[in-house]
Amino acid sequence: MRWCLAVLLAAALALGAVGMPSPAPLRFAQDGRFKVALFADLHYGENAWTDWGPAQDEGSDRVMAAVLDAEKPDFVVYLGDLVTANNVPIPNATLYWDRAFSPTRSRGIPWATIFGNHDDMPFEWPSEWFSPAGVPPVHCPPSTMPSSGCSFRGTPRMELTTAEIHRDVAGLSRSSVGPQELWPGVSNYVLQVLSQEEREDPALLMYFLDSGGGSYPEVISGAQVRWFQSQSQFLNPDGRIPELIFWHIPSTAYTKVAPKAMSKISRPCVGSLNMEDVAPQEAEWGMMNALAKRPSVKAIFVGHNHGLDWCCPYDELCLCFARHTGHGGYGDWPRGARVVEMSEKPFSVKSWIRMENGSTHSHIVLDLGTSR
């Protein structure tokens, strides 16, 4: 039970405050299932000084509410780009970051977050604000530091996560900051889902990785690869526990299995949206090799490409895009969320996409391979 100590330590870290109640462990339900909704690319906080910015944020609230009410998931993963920080004209984006949890929190559903490439970007001053028309009225809070002014310099990843944890009085956030040696990456941590029957045994491990972007390059580092290898070896040395992976930016492996952009998606790939090229990480420093070598790793889930929602096999792994959930961000494709439902015994993974209008599509049963 070596994992126990690590998980307890991680939970203590995630709580971030002595005296708060331990959050209930994640666990497969009585029916042997565990259902996760993926909210990808919400892009809250765009153009707050116009009508359309706040209106689209309300749209994002509605998408999440519709998905949560239809699916009643056990867990939510916020798959990065929760905010469009380069468009957020306040020095601190944590207010928008917090708003993203509102529909999930109000339903009492636990969640976890990972970072996308927009979450800690510095504010990009619109060029037209320098024209004779000038700067529109924007929220510029009175600063206690006269020197900080309205510098709008973005909110660091650490500050976003620590604010999330600090504000989570209900104990629903399972987000955590990874070890310091992985900085500037922050959202690197592992969550376990306990067995329905064996009260202390994990039946699923979920690895969250920071795929960079924003304040640093869009990569998963060699240091993260080493961390994953040591964590997985420590928590799951015999590979008995199935493992799922979540990060924001598709790895270059996605480009290898992608259907040609704009073409029909055909088996073995499953999906409905194939409207652009994969926009992959800048480099591959070994994470895909490390994952492909572990039969216990079943699938990777990413966001980032708003115009893609497919799953394709890669070796014996399943590479899946989520579905663009937020009304913020580029693209006019209808919004929705990928849902991932696991059965514990025998372990299986189903997935589909739940749309804002209530429909579902792109149902798939993940091929977990003979050796998996």
Next chain:
Amino acid sequence: MRWCLAVLLAAALALGAVGMPSPAPLRFAQDGRFKVALFADLHYGENAWTDWGPAQDEGSDRVMAAVLDAEKPDFVVYLGDLVTANNVPIPNATLYWDRAFSPTRSRGIPWATIFGNHDDMPFEWPSEWFSPAGVPPVHCPPSTMPSSGCSFRGTPRMELTTAEIHRDVAGLSRSSVGPQELWPGVSNYVLQVLSQEEREDPALLMYFLDSGGGSYPEVISGAQVRWFQSQSQFLNPDGRIPELIFWHIPSTAYTKVAPKAMSKISRPCVGSLNMEDVAPQEAEWGMMNALAKRPSVKAIFVGHNHGLDWCCPYDELCLCFARHTGHGGYGDWPRGARVVEMSEKPFSVKSWIRMENGSTHSHIVLDLGTSR
């Protein structure tokens, strides 16, 4: 003497602390001259984790020392890009910013600074730091805020200037922060140079403008145009006092008068280096019109293009590049500094370039025009 109050207020602001002695006013010397050295594009702080970064900073120290000892100027203008903040792996670039003044301070010469596009850039993590080789040993000071970590997010303009003023115990910095309505631009202020004879009368006005870049677009805004118009009308309503202008990034007007890149520089332009295209501001929001309309405005001095060092006429204004002074930044052309020498009566402006090796070239007497 309306300007008196404004100048005193600006001086009080620049000192930034009650109880410090007022700095001596800038004044034409006994021989009726006032000599300014322009230090452009020093780019301190590059690649501090290698040998070549610190070595080139020592080179920049030597260039400035050589110019100062040869020219003995009355004043130094730091013309932006004092640091390459996107390459500075410490959360606070003020140490490098301060180092740029060292040769000037040790000789007791007053100075002023304006911002370039590199001074408040956020740190750009080198992509290779994410390879299996990892991050080289870098200075990562123990933080009092656990959440700030090593986020290396750049140092805002306001913080750089306030640190400069705060550390200036000798009262040599004449830098100031402009009015809040011009933010995110910061280096917007006016300095006067008093007459040699008339003890309280200014004989020259030097306008410093923030031409943007780094944390916001590379522009001079409509708000800055209005500020310049009201300041110049207030300080110099009859245009009796000659005026010089300093900013970092050439305006688009420079592209109109530029000799074709790589071609010989011929009259009426004067210079030695014409190795690249002008890299102008993103837009022109009226500053050039405002300047061209004032016969009292004689010349504009900019940096930014390391491969250009010419002066060319534009209408009745003289548009001048400085000379790349720092060993940091792109380009291998020999380093030097533009020197600008004014005579008070009759007002005239000479300029030349002083090289690191002691030679001078590109002597020019500015044509101040019949109406100027």
